Amino acid sequence: MDADLRILLVVWILSTMGASPELASEVTVPLVPVDAVEGRSVKFPCDVSSPNHADKVYMVFWFKDDSGVPLYSFDVRGMPLDQAHHYSAPDVLGERAKFQTDTEPACLDVNEVQWNDKGVYRCRVDFRNSATKSFRYNLSVIKSIRGKRLWTKIENDVVHYIIVFDGVWAIRRFEIPLYA
Ligand SMILES: *[C@@H]1O[C@H](CO)[C@@H](O)[C@H](O)[C@H]1NC(C)=O
Numbered sequence: 001m002d003a004d005l006r007i008l009l010v011v012w013i014l015s016t017m018g019a020s021p022e023l024a025s026e027v028t029v030p031l032v033p034v035d036a037v038e039g040r041s042v043k044f045p046c047d048v049s050s051p052n053h054a055d056k057v058y059m060v061f062w063f064k065d066d067s068g069v070p071l072y073s074f075d076v077r078g079m080p081l082d083q084a085h086h087y088s089a090p091d092v093l094g095e096r097a098k099f100q101t102d103t104e105p106a107c108l109d110v111n112e113v114q115w116n117d118k119g120v121y122r123c124r125v126d127f128r129n130s131a132t133k134s135f136r137y138n139l140s141v142i143k144s145i146r147g148k149r150l151w152t153k154i155e156n157d158v159v160h161y162i163i164v165f166d167g168v169w170a171i172r173r174f175e176i177p178l179y180a
Contacts, residue, residue, distance in 0.1 A: 029134045031120065036113040037142050044137050046123035047105035052130050057081075059126045060099065062108055064092060065119045072108060074099045093117070115141050 036042035048057040062072035071092035075085040081101050088097045096111045110117065118141045125133040 029122075029136045031136045031138050034137045034139050035142055036110075036117070036139060038113055038115055040113055041109060041111045042113050042139065043107040043109050044121055044123065044135070044139075045105045045107050046099075046125065046135050047133070048101065048125050049105070050127050050130055052127075055127050055130045057125055058128050060106075061124045061126075062097075062099075063122045063124070072097055072099060074101075113139075113141055115143075117141055 034042060034044065044062075046060065046062075048060060050056060057076055059076065060072075060074035061070040063069075064071050069089070071089045073085075073087045075087075079085070084101070086099060088094055093110055098109050100107050100109055108121075108123065118139050121137045121139060123135045127133075
């Protein structure tokens with residue numbers, strides 16, 4: 001099947017599902033898998049730098065799963081970056097989330113990750129003039145470490161584990177920053 005036909009097919013499938021044209025463009029944003037351990041923290045990078053130096057970030061929204069209501073918004077309109085207005089929906093991440101713009105790239109930091117936090121997170125960056133940018137993450141939450149540790153390695157301040165979880169015949173490999 002050629003590429004144009006495939007794109008048409010995807011657009012057609014989405015339109016039959018009643019999705020908006022905006023969602024159709026989201027399909028092209030890669031979904032990055034992220035693992036977090038329950039009770040620990042996790043970071044979702046979201047680069048707010050503009051492709052055009054004269055342009056500036058305007059608003060940043062975070063969405064979860066199919067919800068059209070942002071769980072986090074970062075409003076820079078008419079303000080310097082460090083005075084932007086932050087809002088985190090209390091029924092989703094609430095005070096556990098903070099959008100940090102003093103890091104490169106900017107990140108949504110989520111503390112005390114809970115089991116129900118798993119799902120797909122999308123960051124949408126709106127600029128004054130440039131095209132909107134999006135990033136997507138699929139967060140898997142790993143129950144805190146109670147399994148049998150098979151292998152550990154520390155590299156660049158990151159602990160790598162392979163663990164067999166209690167009662168689960170699966171081996172998961174994940175990485176925890178030493179100073180998280
Ligand atoms: C997200 O990851 C989980 C666990 O690996 C997987 O079961 C699920 O299908 C993924 N979601 C999407 C939308 O790809």
